[in-house]
Amino acid sequence: MALIELKKVNKTYALGSQEVHAVVDLDLMVEEGEFSVLAGPSGSGKTTVLNLVGCLDQPTGGSLRIADRDVGTSTVKALSDFRLNNIGFIFQSYNLIPVLTAAENAEFTLMLQGRERSERRKRVLDIFAELGLEGLANRRPNDLSGGQQQRVAIARALATEPAVILADEPTANLDSKTSEDLLDLMRDLNTEKKVTFLFSSHDPMVIGYGRRVIELKDGHLESDRWKTS
Amino acid sequence: MDLFRLAWKNLWRSRRRTLITLAAIGLSVMLVQAFHNLAFGTYARMIDSGVRAGSGHIAIYHEGYVESRDETLSFEPQGLVETVRDLPKVEEALPRLYLPGLAQSSRESRGIMLTGVHPEAERRVNPFIKDLPEDEMVRDLEGRDAVIGQRLLDELKIRQGGKFVITVQSRSGELVSELFRVRGVVETGIKDIDRSLVMVGLDRAAAMNGRPGEISELAVILDEPEADRSVHPLLEKLTADRPHLDVLSWEKAMPNLANAIKLDYASQKVIFAIIVLIVTIGVVNTLLMSVMERFHEFGVILALGASPGKLRRMVLAEALLLGLVAMVFGCVLGTLGTWYLAEVGIDLRTFISEDLEFGGVVFEPVLKAGWDVVWMVQIALYVVFLSVLASLYPAVKAGRIVPAEAMRHF
Numbered sequence: 309m310a311l312i313e314l315k316k317v318n319k320t321y322a323l324g325s326q327e328v329h330a331v332v333d334l335d336l337m338v339e340e341g342e343f344s345v346l347a348g349p350s351g352s353g354k355t356t357v358l359n360l361v362g363c364l365d366q367p368t369g370g371s372l373r374i375a376d377r378d379v380g381t382s383t384v385k386a387l388s389d390f391r392l393n394n395i396g397f398i399f400q401s402y403n404l405i406p407v408l409t410a411a412e413n414a415e416f417t418l419m420l421q422g423r424e425r426s427e428r429r430k431r432v433l434d435i436f437a438e439l440g441l442e443g444l445a446n447r448r449p450n451d452l453s454g455g456q457q458q459r460v461a462i463a464r465a466l467a468t469e470p471a472v473i474l475a476d477e478p479t480a481n482l483d484s485k486t487s488e489d490l491l492d493l494m495r496d497l498n499t500e501k502k503v504t505f506l507f508s509s510h511d512p513m514v515i516g517y518g519r520r521v522i523e524l525k526d527g528h529l530e531s532d533r534w535k536t537s
Numbered sequence: 538m539d540l541f542r543l544a545w546k547n548l549w550r551s552r553r554r555t556l557i558t559l560a561a562i563g564l565s566v567m568l569v570q571a572f573h574n575l576a577f578g579t580y581a582r583m584i585d586s587g588v589r590a591g592s593g594h595i596a597i598y599h600e601g602y603v604e605s606r607d608e609t610l611s612f613e614p615q616g617l618v619e620t621v622r623d624l625p626k627v628e629e630a631l632p633r634l635y636l637p638g639l640a641q642s643s644r645e646s647r648g649i650m651l652t653g654v655h656p657e658a659e660r661r662v663n664p665f666i667k668d669l670p671e672d673e674m675v676r677d678l679e680g681r682d683a684v685i686g687q688r689l690l691d692e693l694k695i696r697q698g699g700k701f702v703i704t705v706q707s708r709s710g711e712l713v714s715e716l717f718r719v720r721g722v723v724e725t726g727i728k729d730i731d732r733s734l735v736m737v738g739l740d741r742a743a744a745m746n747g748r749p750g751e752i753s754e755l756a757v758i759l760d761e762p763e764a765d766r767s768v769h770p771l772l773e774k775l776t777a778d779r780p781h782l783d784v785l786s787w788e789k790a791m792p793n794l795a796n797a798i799k800l801d802y803a804s805q806k807v808i809f810a811i812i813v814l815i816v817t818i819g820v821v822n823t824l825l826m827s828v829m830e831r832f833h834e835f836g837v838i839l840a841l842g843a844s845p846g847k848l849r850r851m852v853l854a855e856a857l858l859l860g861l862v863a864m865v866f867g868c869v870l871g872t873l874g875t876w877y878l879a880e881v882g883i884d885l886r887t888f889i890s891e892d893l894e895f896g897g898v899v900f901e902p903v904l905k906a907g908w909d910v911v912w913m914v915q916i917a918l919y920v921v922f923l924s925v926l927a928s929l930y931p932a933v934k935a936g937r938i939v940p941a942e943a944m945r946h947f
Contacts, residue, residue: 364840364941385844392842399944403837407546419539420842464841 309376311471311504312338312361317370319356319527330356332527334370338472338506343498345518346508352524354508355476361506362395362474363387375471392420396465398475398507402457404449404464410456411436411445414463421468428467435463439493455486462493466503475507479514491517544854548862551827558823559863565816566867566920569809570913571874571906576805578879578907580798584762584787586664587898590725592790593631593756594765595772597621600781602753603790608636609708611751612782617775621757624771626764629662631655631756634742638705640685640735642693649689649735651703653742653752662758665725666736673697673721678738682720686731690722697722703735707747715745726899794898813923820927824856828931835935836943845936852932853925860924864917871913878906 319331331353338344338361346354359365360372363379366387372380375394379387396417404413411432418428436442439459449457458478465473475494479487495517497503509515523530548555588594597617599610614632621630634653639646656675660666666674666684675682683703693701697719704714717737725731743749759768765786776782788795828835835848843851882905 359941362840364944385846388839388842388844391840395842397840399837403834403944405834405838407550408543416838417841420847425539 310337310373311340311342311375312336312506313371313373314357314360315371317360317367317372319353319360319365320368330527331360331367334527334529336522336529336532338504340471340504341498341502342520343495343505343518344507344520344522345515346506346522346524347510347515347518348524348530349510351526353527354510354524356527357524358474358476358506358508361472362397363391392417393468394471396468396470396473398458398461398465398473398478400477400480402449402454402461402481404457404460406449409446409448410441410452410460413449413460414467417464417468431467432463435466439463453486454482455490458482458486458490459493462490462497466497472504472506475505477509478507479509479511484513487511487514540850540854541858544851544858547827547851547855548858554823554826555859558819558859559866561819562816562860562863562920562924563866563870565812566864566916567870567874569812569916570868570871571878573805573809573912573916574871574875574906574909575878575883575904576802577909577912579901579904580802581762581907582901582905583798583898584794586901587791587794588756588787589662589758590665590898591756591794592754592785592787594759594762594787595757595769596785596787596790597755597757597772597776598753598783598785598790600783603783603785606635608746608753611746611748611753612779613751614755617755620775621755621772624768626760626768627757628760629658629758631658631662631754631758632739632752633754633756634739634746634751635753636705636742636746638703638735640689640693640701640703642695642699642701644694645692647689647692647732649685649703649733651705651742651745652734652736653739654736655739659736665723665730665734666721669721669723675720675736675738678740679744680738680741681715681717682737683717684721684723684734684736685719686734687722687724688728688731689733689735690719692732695719703737703745705745707745709747711747713745713747715741813919816920817923817927820856820859820924821930824852824859824928824931825934827855828852828935832938832943835938836940839938839940840944845938848938849932849936852935853928856924856928856932857921860921863924864920867920868913868917871916875906875908875913878904879908882906 314334314336317331317334321328321330334357346357348354360367361374367380371378377390379390382390405416408416411429414432414435415428418431433445436445439462441456441459441463444452444456452460479490482490491514494505498505515521520534522532599612602610611634618630618632621627632655636651638649638651640649655678660674669684675684695701700716700718702714702716704712707713723734743751757768757772759765769784769786772784776784838848882903885902885904
């Protein structure tokens with residue numbers, strides 16, 4: 309049973325009087341433990357696919373199952389709960405909450421789950437230690453570099469031990485060195501802790517990190533290849 | 538608690554805006570509390586003055602007397618005065634007889650209201666004569682001493698110590714004339730009273746009326762106004778076997794004063810309502826701005842797994858905290874303002890050159906606040922309630938955010 313299953317998934321948006329077919333008849337399966345990248349130029353449908361898999365949007369047609377659950381027809385509340393407990397997000401522009409400290413940001417999803425404060429703090433500090441964020445727990449996002457902020461975002465995504473972490477252009481706002489460090493970290497998490505990653509990018513350097521490259525063009529699946537080495 | 542911790546941090550995200558909103562709400566609370574208390578204190582003084590010179594906090598009359606002021610509607614108290622005086626929370630019971638009549642001097646004559654009183658009891662309580670020196674007060678119940686109003690004295694063209702005649706119609710229809718001497722003169726500030734007041738001993742007035750012992754009014758003065766809740770039923774019980782007697786609160790016995798205060802309160806409440814409305818609009822605006830500028834962030838929070846309900850509760854929590862802080866701030870200011878107005882007051886003597894009447898009572902030119910704590914608490918709670926109410930629309934708006942769309946906003 310695949311972790312993520314898309315069968316003939318379509319997503320169409322209305323843009324004024326016109327229809328935009330963002331995703332067309334997509335068949336895709338992602339297994340647990342994968343480190344896969346959605347590749348393609350702007351407008352290819354990468355973000356739309358991530359939004360669908362992340363339950364931030366619902367398909368216009370087809371079926372979508374994640375962790376053996378049909379999420380295509382769920383209610384808004386059910387999708388919120390599902391996201392909270394099964395999906396981690398890493399955004400292009402980090403999206404940390406500016407009034408919270410780094411630790412509080414990383415704890416946020418645990419807080420939404422209703423975990424006790426002490427339990428949350430311990431978990432987050434353990435993750436911070438793994439990600440090289442020791443000593444930054446009480447800093448505000450404004451006081452962190454881009455790379456540090458993205459690591460805090462990774463910590464936030466990891467905190468709830470989700471089934472899959474989705475990352476939409478996670479290195480787009482970072483310099484190349486920081487990007488490489490971040491991708492190395494994500495790959496290590498995948499290798500050592502079997503965290504499933506599905507991320508998107510149009511950057512060849514980033515695409516090169518993926519063990520599986522799923523190429524999209526104009527909403528269609530263009531190619532789907534695994535790296536041999 | 539987490540929700541409130543986050544709400545507290547979000548409240549201070551825009552420190553200046555929050556401080557301005559808090560100042561607006563706080564100052565409004567202060568205005569409403571302090572000026573209500575000023576009116577409360579002013580009315581309390583006026584009522585106190587009015588009831589002591591007038592009907593008392595509670596009064597007993599013959600049925601129909603208040604509506605008609607018919608002097609034939611007098612009654613025999615039959616021990617009621619002493620019984621009422623001994624009731625708990627009763628400061629004094631004042632028997633009075635009112636007879637319309639004519640005052641004549643050698644040069645002039647004027648229509649007057651002859652008021653028969655119990656001099657000692659009356660002097661203890663009635664503000665019109667409280668400050669009258671003892672040697673200027675009516676000495677006994679039967680004598681020919683009279684205390685009259687200053688204007689009447691002037692109009693009769695007599696002096697203190699001078700003589701004049703009072704003529705009334707007795708119950709049998711005869712005209713009865715008696716000679717009196719002006720023992721004391723009062724200036725109440727109320728033109729009608731100063732022009733018509735003639736205060737004499739109760740028994741003398743009753744004798745002129747031809748009905749010894751009968752009175753028009755038993756004015757009951759209480760230790761404190763709130764005691765009417767307990768004393769009124771006792772008086773009803775005492776007069777239960779005398780159905781021709783009415784036990785009336787001061788509002789019913791002195792409708793002019795009661796209505797004047799009600800009208801003033803009503804117009805005040807309109808002003809307060811306007812202030813509160815303006816504050817509410819301000820709070821709605823602040824919260825709405827706060828929600829709209831966090832559109833993207835709310836999209837992220839929803840994306841991370843917060844339900845729309847949780848997001849709405851976050852917005853409501855912020856409003857609740859805003860209301861609570863504003864309430865505390867406003868109550869501190871309101872308390873300080875009331876304290877100042879209670880101790881120092883507002884002196885209108887610069888603007889008012891003479892005593893004014895209000896509802897038949899002298900309007901004191903130095904306004905001083907009283908402490909209406911119940912009202913202050915009500916306003917405080919109302920502010921919190923309003924803040925939460927004002928946040929409903931922004932909260933609903935926040936809950937309707939679609940995460941995917943919101944995250945495209947910056």
